[in-house]
Amino acid sequence: MPQHTVLTVEKYLEKKLMPDNIHPAYLLVAVEANTKEELERQLETAGEICLEMEAVDAYIADTASRQQQIWEGRKAVFDAYIALYTVDEADVCVPRNRIPEYIERAEAIGEKHGVLLVPLGHAGDGNLHYNIIKRDETPMEAWPELMEAAISDLIDNVPRDGGNRVRRTRTRVHQEALPGARGRGPAGGTHEGDKSSVRLQRDN
Secondary structure: OEHHHHHHHHHHHOOOOOOOOOOOEOOOOOOOOOOHHHHHHHHHHHHHHHHHOOOOOOOOOOOHHHHHHHHHHHHOHHHHHHHHOOEEEEEEEOOHHHHHHHHHHHHHHHHHHOEEEEEEEEOOOOEEEEEEEEOOOOOHHHHHHHHHHHHHHHHHOOOOOOOOOEEEEOOEOOOOOOOOOOOOOOEEEEEEOOOOEEEEEOOO
16 A cells, blocks of 8 residues: 555545555555464564565554554545545556566656556555546646556556456546545446456446
């Protein structure tokens, strides 16, 4: 979860999500166990691995209320971006070992087209949810073309050797401009490609 997302959700919910919000990204790790001892071993192992990979720290949500707070924030991401930004969304699936490479490519795509691309994803399956956000200085009339160009490049840069797909949703506008523009609508059509597919999902 990037810092941008943490700050956006905290602003939307008007409460803290993480112990701090000053780091570039946050990794949420969930573990399951049959006994308390096994759970503690898994938590310790997960924390050690994160620190070995140069994480700043490893926080444990050791109470039910703390766990609920974090997952509430995670579930609110979609609504938070709709409420606070003019935004589109694209889901891309890439091989897990190519996630860092794809994120770097996406950052360059955002710079190229003058849009803000904020990923949120699942490290375990390579599914990345990209929020494509209009910058404040971008005129509204220029936004559709920039957004479409960014999405096209996101699609073109998806690795073709892993049966990957892209799902894209319609542009969402800040709720002040389009009241009630919240929630996901039913899926539209599906376009199948050689190795990828694009599914258009539209609001009601």
